[in-house]
Amino acid sequence: MADAPPYELHYWPSIQGRGEFIRLALEDAGAPYVDVARLPAAQGGGAQALMKTMRGESGHLEPFAPPFLRSGELVVAQVANILQYLGPRLGLVPADEASRLRAHQLQLTVADLVSEVHDTHHPVAVELHYEEQKPEAARRAAGFVAHRLPKFLGYFERVLERAGGRHAVGGATSYVDLSLYQVLAGLRYALPRAMARVEPTVPRLVALGEAVAARPRIAAYLASTRRLAFGQEGIFRRYPELDAAG
Amino acid sequence: MADAPPYELHYWPSIQGRGEFIRLALEDAGAPYVDVARLPAAQGGGAQALMKTMRGESGHLEPFAPPFLRSGELVVAQVANILQYLGPRLGLVPADEASRLRAHQLQLTVADLVSEVHDTHHPVAVELHYEEQKPEAARRAAGFVAHRLPKFLGYFERVLERAGGRHAVGGATSYVDLSLYQVLAGLRYALPRAMARVEPTVPRLVALGEAVAARPRIAAYLASTRRLAFGQEGIFRRYPELDAAG
Numbered sequence: 001m002a003d004a005p006p007y008e009l010h011y012w013p014s015i016q017g018r019g020e021f022i023r024l025a026l027e028d029a030g031a032p033y034v035d036v037a038r039l040p041a042a043q044g045g046g047a048q049a050l051m052k053t054m055r056g057e058s059g060h061l062e063p064f065a066p067p068f069l070r071s072g073e074l075v076v077a078q079v080a081n082i083l084q085y086l087g088p089r090l091g092l093v094p095a096d097e098a099s100r101l102r103a104h105q106l107q108l109t110v111a112d113l114v115s116e117v118h119d120t121h122h123p124v125a126v127e128l129h130y131e132e133q134k135p136e137a138a139r140r141a142a143g144f145v146a147h148r149l150p151k152f153l154g155y156f157e158r159v160l161e162r163a164g165g166r167h168a169v170g171g172a173t174s175y176v177d178l179s180l181y182q183v184l185a186g187l188r189y190a191l192p193r194a195m196a197r198v199e200p201t202v203p204r205l206v207a208l209g210e211a212v213a214a215r216p217r218i219a220a221y222l223a224s225t226r227r228l229a230f231g232q233e234g235i236f237r238r239y240p241e242l243d244a245a246g
Numbered sequence: 247m248a249d250a251p252p253y254e255l256h257y258w259p260s261i262q263g264r265g266e267f268i269r270l271a272l273e274d275a276g277a278p279y280v281d282v283a284r285l286p287a288a289q290g291g292g293a294q295a296l297m298k299t300m301r302g303e304s305g306h307l308e309p310f311a312p313p314f315l316r317s318g319e320l321v322v323a324q325v326a327n328i329l330q331y332l333g334p335r336l337g338l339v340p341a342d343e344a345s346r347l348r349a350h351q352l353q354l355t356v357a358d359l360v361s362e363v364h365d366t367h368h369p370v371a372v373e374l375h376y377e378e379q380k381p382e383a384a385r386r387a388a389g390f391v392a393h394r395l396p397k398f399l400g401y402f403e404r405v406l407e408r409a410g411g412r413h414a415v416g417g418a419t420s421y422v423d424l425s426l427y428q429v430l431a432g433l434r435y436a437l438p439r440a441m442a443r444v445e446p447t448v449p450r451l452v453a454l455g456e457a458v459a460a461r462p463r464i465a466a467y468l469a470s471t472r473r474l475a476f477g478q479e480g481i482f483r484r485y486p487e488l489d490a491a492g
Contacts, residue, residue: 056404063351064355064358064398064401073344074343074344074347076347076351077351078350078351078354078355080354081347081350081351081354084350085347097320098319098320101320101322101327101331104324104327104330105309105322105323105324105327108324108326108327109310109324112310112361115358115361119365119369123365123369123370123382123386124369124382124385124386124389125385125386125389125390125393126394127389127393128389133385136369136370136382136385139370139371139379139382140369140370140371140382143370143371143373143374144371147371147373148372152310155310158302
């Protein structure tokens with residue numbers, strides 16, 4: 001019997017972005033995968049190849065946006081949909097329907113938070129640079145830091161509390177836990193002053209983040225060159241003027 | 247054998263909002279359901295009862311936001327997650343995994359569009375009134391009308407084209423088709439001038455909307471008092487100053 005082909009992740013090659021939630025799940029499971037756009041152009045990689053696919057030139061119906069995953073004949077897009085597909089295959093979600101629905105619901109709430117983080121620096125239009133929407137970004141970020149950030153993180157803290165404290169869903173690490181780690185890491189990069197105020201109010205979430213970072217395959221991944229650095233092109237960007245002292 | 251208990255939809259009682267995507271699926275299927283917050287307060291209805299649940303006073307872990315569905319012991323939140331749960335039970339999605347993943351992916355893209363529509367009138371903060379963010383809304387809406395609206399609707403048009411023209415997924419009406427109808431209806435209410443320009447470019451989508459509206463149970467629902475009117479409190483709001491002449 002031939003080995004199953006590796007998963008193909010298709011995402012922008014130079015940023016963590018939304019693709020990172022998929023990378024963390026594949027890495028934690030030790031799953032065989034190819035991060036296609038990070039291959040050399042001669043092997044089909046590069047941002048140009050990804051853009052060509054997104055323009056529909058592959059012959060397939062392109063998804064609306066990256067990331068997407070190829071698994072054999074299937075093409076799956078939307079981060080939460082990909083994780084829902086991978087979860088059972090990677091052992092990163094409990095088997096029962098109630099837990100899977102719950103994990104997916106939490107992942108969709110993570111996605112909502114990620115969109116709101118993105119819009120702190122792009123409140124007017126994704127087609128414009130941050131520098132073209134700075135006054136609007138200042139207002140949006142202030143509201144995000146004052147209201148939305150504590151609301152979202154407080155919600156996930158209560159989720160952990162009611163689930164026993166250590167995992168978002170069930171009694172073991174799920175893809176939701178991995179995504180919550182990524183959100184914490186990104187928020188600490190982007191909004192360190194705001195996070196310094198909020199973190200003491202969400203101790204279970206902070207402990208979860210530490211536990212995920214210490215998982216052997218995640219620790220090895222984070223120390224590797226496969227883990228891209230945070231920067232000024234992804235979801236989580238450090239603009240000190242948006243990180244209000246409160 | 248006792249009848250299965252009806253589905254309980256929990257959503258704000260005075261707006262279509264995100265709950266409408268669930269109502270349309272339940273109505274199209276002729277499924278037994280209770281729109282709980284629209285019951286009299288003495289029967290557990292009203293916005294106050296919903297807010298009490300959302301504050302966690304029910305003893306359950308509240309979802310992050312309405313709508314949510316109770317089905318027996320299960321509580322399912324997030325519109326796309328609810329529709330994914332209901333789809334097979336209501337006969338509103340094909341049976342095979344590839345089609346279900348695809349329907350869910352498209353529904354998540356609908357959710358992204360809905361969020362962007364909301365942010366045309368609330369680009370700064372959901373906690374503020376529109377009147378407190380009018381300059382920012384004007385900028386965001388202009389970009390939405392110029393770039394995002396044609397991009398999203400053009401994408402769904404291509405989805406229909408590649409699927410044979412009449413349905414988003416498979417050979418029959420799915421919950422995605424019902425949601426696309428609702429998006430079209432809402433956009434026509436909110437942005438009639440912008441839609442008058444875009445609609446000629448998306449003929450399959452327009453025809454799909456007409457076909458959904460003509461389905462007997464949907465037509466009966468739309469003519470009933472169960473269908474709330476569009477207004478200035480939901481996702482789709484008519485602020486003429488945001489509906490640029492282009």
